Amino acid sequence: MRADRLLSIMLLLQVHRRITARTLAQRLEVSERTIQRDMEALSVSGIPIISERGSGGGWGLLEEYRTNLTGLSESEVQALFLTRPNRLLSDLGLSQASEAAFIKLLAALPSMSRHNAEYARQRFYIDATGWRTPEEALPCLSVLQGAVWQESRLLFSYQRDAKQVERLVNPLGLVAKGSTWYLVAQIEGDIRTYRVSRIREARILPESFERPVDFDLATFWEQSTVAFKSNLPSYFVTLRALPELVPFLRNAGYYSHVEQIGEEDEEGWVKVFMRFDVESAALACLSGFGADVEVLEPEELREKIIDQARRMLAFYEQRSERREAMVERP
Structure with missing residues (x-):
């Protein structure tokens, strides 16, 4: 409205x-x-x-103008009391402060609004972490948080591949993607993203910096996410599978994604279109389904799965022959 x-x-x-x-x-x-x-x-x-x-x-x-029209609607109260990512607040050391603010805000609401808030809180809980999300050590998060708040320059060492590199940056913000923290920082006029769990040591410097006037953290993250996804490598596979295997294909991991599911054919199988990052990921994933999945395209992947199946069969036949020979030996 x-x-x-x-x-x-x-x-x-x-x-x-x-x-x-x-x-x-x-x-x-x-x-x-x-x-x-x-x-x-x-x-x-x-x-x-x-x-x-x-x-x-x-x-x-005008600076002297103020409005007190801050009444909250029912849906606004419910939305406000649903958005409490406890795990992330704990990472920032703000879980107790969040609970205190929650109690104060709840007490300040009119009785009907208080009922709406408690009603929503008892019926919805948002857990931003995934089932397979690994626990990441964040020894430098509090230092990064301080640098962001103070707008002070930051010097840190960063694990990049097999070596550590040093970076001198202007920290612009912290972003939580799921339960994974990232530092957004300006370095030599460029704005980059660093995974916080890979930062080994960090030190706040006694130098301040000026934030870019037109920088908005949420807008930057949205744009960089779109750019990151568009630049991901793509390896597309067409296959046939038993219908009951489709949920397992959706959760197969291996940096894969089910793009489309076709109709069942006359044999009761469905055609599935999948995207992987690289061929090796597709090979590792789909070969594990054995004869319950048939790769149709690309032909090179199909041939590699056939070759891998032959080598696996030969390997186990050879091992079985050795075991039988050892049993027969007097």
Whole structure:
């Protein structure tokens, strides 16, 4: 609803000294033209909105203006009390502070809103970790967190392949992908991402830095994620499989993904289209299903699986012959 959006714009303007139309459009999931019309509507209604052009510009409110229109709807209360990633808060050392804030916020709500919050909390729980997520050691996370908060330069050693390298960076933010932490940092004018579990030692330097004016952590992460996925190697395989094996193919691992499932053929098998990162991953995965999966394309992969099956059969026949010979030996 437009009224909710106008209120959200006012609150965002009150929180941020300056905010661009593009950022508002992204946050509120509308077009920049819609934001322009909303700004005109707020201005006509008497809200003291100002606009500045150029680098560092954007929309803002006169500093002395404040609004107290902060009432929460039922769905807003439920959403607020559902988003508590306990594991990640614990990583940051904020689990107790989060619980204290939760109690204070709950106590500050009207009785009906408090009921909605507790109702949602008892019926939904969000666990952001996967079943097979390995526990990663994060000895330097607190140091990185301090550097990000203080906007201080950071010197750290990073495990890259089989060697350690040193990096001097401007830490811009920390991102949790599932339960895996990443440091987003600026180095020599470029912005890069480092997996926190690979950082061995870190030291905050007594030097501050200026954040890029147009940098937005969420936008950067979304764009870099899209770029990362588009640059992943792809190896496509077409195969036939028994229908009951499809769930196992979906969870096979090996950096694989089931792209499409076809209809059952006259023999009761289904055609499956899969994507792997590399051929070796497809070979390791699909050969393990034995005769319950038939690779159709590419032909080279089919031939390699046949060759591997022959070598495995020859190996076990040879071993069986040796064992029989040893048993017969007096």
